[in-house]
Amino acid sequence: MPDHGRLTFVLGGARSGKSRYAEDLVSAFAPPWIYLATAQAFDDEMADRIARHRARRGKNWKTVDAPLDLAAALERQTHGVPVLVDCLTLWLSNQMLAGHDVEAECERLAAVLSRPRGPWFVVANEVGLGIVPDNALGRRFRDAAGRLNQLIAQYANQVIFMVAGLPMQVKQDG
Numbered sequence: 287m288p289d290h291g292r293l294t295f296v297l298g299g300a301r302s303g304k305s306r307y308a309e310d311l312v313s314a315f316a317p318p319w320i321y322l323a324t325a326q327a328f329d330d331e332m333a334d335r336i337a338r339h340r341a342r343r344g345k346n347w348k349t350v351d352a353p354l355d356l357a358a359a360l361e362r363q364t365h366g367v368p369v370l371v372d373c374l375t376l377w378l379s380n381q382m383l384a385g386h387d388v389e390a391e392c393e394r395l396a397a398v399l400s401r402p403r404g405p406w407f408v409v410a411n412e413v414g415l416g417i418v419p420d421n422a423l424g425r426r427f428r429d430a431a432g433r434l435n436q437l438i439a440q441y442a443n444q445v446i447f448m449v450a451g452l453p454m455q456v457k458q459d460g
Contacts, residue, residue: 293402295438297410298448305372307446307453308407309343315368315405317346322360322369324377326353339372353380357391357398365403374410374438378431382423392434400441410435412447 296308312319321343327333340349352359356377363369371377381391399408414432419425439445445457 292443294444295442302448303451320369321349322371368405370407372409
């Protein structure tokens with residue numbers, strides 16, 4: 287039976303292979319595939335990263351930019367269509383930079399992700415494994431990212447932790 291109405295959460299460190307692995311999971315379903323992109327190109331290096339990500343994905347992917355209102359973008363998706371959100375960590379950063387109520391926005395997003403209408407895949411960074419940031423903003427971000435990851439993992443049917451390009455199954459609901 288197809289994996290309709292399931293949430294898969296893929297997290298790991300920077301350059302751990304999260305995005306590519308999640309893209310492979312999505313591509314196991316029939317296209318078209320929706321890519322909800324949260325990145326914003328504030329500089330040339332980030333613009334280049336975004337361009338490389340887009341080039342890696344083929345014509346079967348439809349990219350929807352959702353740097354801030356990710357919950358609404360998810361709600362607009364067609365039932366049964368595979369969706370990849372990449373990534374929650376950038377979305378959280380966007381929320382903080384915009385001065386939004388981070389806790390309220392995380393709860394709003396979690397409410398939508400708790401009711402996936404198709405095979406949904408969400409990518410996030412695990413930022414809590416490194417050193418403690420030396421400033422209040424860095425610690426606030428790290429703590430908010432950790433809380434958001436815990437919240438989404440609670441609703442996910444499957445949680446995969448990526449290490450050096452290798453997936454580790456953390457959670458699997460029947």
